Amino acid sequence: MRLEAEFTSEPFHGEGSPPEHALAARDAATEAGLETDFGPLGTLARGDAKSLLEALPAITQAALDGGATQVTLQVRRAADTGNDVVPEAPAAPAAATPVVELNDALARLIADVEREMGAKLGDLDRPGKQRAVRLLRERGAFGLRKSVSSVADALGVTRFTVYNYLNREAD
Incomplete structure (x- = not known):
């Protein structure tokens, strides 16, 4: 195995x-x-x-x-590639596996920031949301594909707002 x-x-x-x-x-x-x-x-x-x-x-x-x-x-x-075992259900395509792992990593990062902030991201006030975006940026969250959309959903704001928060930090 x-x-x-x-x-x-x-x-x-x-x-x-x-x-x-x-x-x-x-x-x-x-x-x-x-x-x-x-x-x-x-x-x-x-x-x-x-x-x-x-x-x-x-x-x-x-x-x-x-x-x-x-x-x-x-x-x-791991998905078995041998000929001696027939899987009960078809395995997910190999290309799909990293997406799931990256989504899990982003979910863990968001959960960590929520614990640190003491509230769900969507319940934070504007300065709290800006701080959460800064923390997520510092931890590499925005290097992940489609992370801005996921973070925007968690914050209860638009992607445009998240980009504004990120640009504000860059200035």
Whole structure:
């Protein structure tokens, strides 16, 4: 059986080079012989079940040793490409998987900002919404595809308003 693990380490950084803790976690996965896809908000590692499960403590330790304050992990069965097992339901196309993972990452970022702000984004006053957009920008949320629309929905404003908040921060 093949598994894949998606792990994110925090704190997130905005633009620029990835944080040391994210690189250390990715390197630990690679050193364990796992296939990796490294992204701005997390890393996806794939491999046989035994190798992946044995590598998880080293990946977590590497992230923490690299300065991470939190490591979030999801493990799931990978789509089987072998001929000996017939899946019960058709697997989602490979291209669709990263979109789901990125949406999950954006949802986690929004939830983190809501916890930090003490309210749902849509319940914030205008200065609070502007601060939330600034925090999301600093954490790299707007590097994700269609993130402006998702953030606008969460804030209860238009995409134009989110762009105005972002442009205001750039000035």
